[in-house]
Amino acid sequence: MSKIVLRGRKVVGGSAEGEALVTRDQISGWGGIDPRTGTIIETRHELRGQSFSGKVLVFPGAKGSSGWSSQFHVARLAGAAPLAMLFNEMTTKIALGAVVTHAPAMTEFDQDPLAVIATGDWVKVDADRGIVEVTKKD
């Protein structure tokens, strides 16, 4: 099993490890997820019907309603939040959303996480040290 290490910037501190859920589609918060289960509900989203609950969510960034943060806030209170969030495009929606989700979050990587990480890979996130360790599934 090959290991890959990415370096990036801490958005929210902490560490976590788990299975990756990767999408190349941006994620909509309000009207894009069901926060009670962490399921993507956006009509034409490639992850429609899948839940990020308990996963390391790897995605380009946030789009849509300014209710983004409050939906992830509710997901945390409902126990359906992702374990960690890794993303490329910084916006106020994703920054605030990550802060209120209280899960480790990182951005500004030395390699594109969307290219390096695949769904099902095992990912260790140490946001305080700015390190992500990826163990490929195959």
Place this chain on the structure above:
Amino acid sequence: MRLADDERAMLDGKQGAARQKAMDLLVRYGEALGAERLVDTNNVCATVSATTPFVRDYAEQRGGGMDAVFSEFSLDSAEVVEIPRVKAYTCHVQQGIDPEHAAEQGIAPQIVRLYREGEAYMGRIGVQLLNTCTPYQVGNVPVKGEHCAWMESSAVIYCNGVLGARTNAEGKESAGAAMLTGKIPYWGYHLDANRLGTHLIQVEVEVTSTADWGLLGYWIGEAVQERVPVLEGIRQVPNLARLKHFGAAAASSGGVEMFHIAGVTPEARSLEEAFGGRKPLATLKYGAAERRQAYERVNSTARERQVDFVMLGCPHYSLEQIWEACQLLEGQRLHANTSLWIFTPSAIKQIADRNGYTRIIHDAGGVLMTDNCSAFGRVMPKGTKVVALDSAKQAHYLPAIMGVQAWFGTTAECIEAALTGRWSGGLR
């Protein structure tokens, strides 16, 4: 992040526990963004209410205490702090229910009581109850250059693009912190350089109706995501309603928070000014094929032509749009199996009442509602399976949230569907 003396004092708790929590959240948020400092704001648009289903349940579990709701949902503080009067001028955006039409919307009386308690609470702490996604339609019209902290993506893009005021898309927690402190991170669209255009959009078809503008916005949002589009080739100056529908759509299919129309919007007297002398990252064409693509995408959930429900007023209708609907409805009756709800800010409804518009809609069998919308409040007539909408934004969200099919078309096509019970619209 660098803090000024007054900000440091708030963070140290010298202005009470609530402002300490608010400043702590702003610091965590600012550092997540990579912001260097905060900026003063005296114009906040936010949601504080406890009327969306999850927050309603949370409030009920906590005995309906609004301080507990505000602490958790508006300040990200599990510790309940007493909320003082706000520092910044603050307006409430849309709510979860219309208290005057609770029965039609299927809202239980105890929820209306909770709503009324929440309203009284917000009034006491100084939140102005505009209760609309379109604060700029009812008196909150920031001036060019004014630093704001607004929620509601369709209002944010209007504030930046049309008015030339400055805001990022804030969330419930950052807007909650901003109203108590009068501060927001100085980042993103507060800075000149980030307001310049990135993508040139060459519009090669006529864009006239609000539906046309919605389609254009829907296509652009998907094409540029969260970048800054600059429109060239707009021959007819659009009015408030058209720019409102355009922005709402672009902020739904993508994350657009700022745009320019050369020769129309305040920071784009010319293409050169819009791009600040830089070259566009990409040039995209919007012609007949792109228009059709947007139309097919926004109508992707529609299959059955029998329409149960027509919803207008996303974003909340202007008085002019209500008048347009009234002229199409006057003297007619809705189809027996079709409902019509039109949403507007309560301040505009008051004038619609005086003008006799509310009566015209009522006599036709429709209802003029305020404060919420179908998607935000999850409210529709019982048994609705197929809806007709003149808003690309609502057509984007309602099928995802409520599992319905949605037809998108012009206002006239929607009214026709309400009168005949069938969708006969199409791209023309």
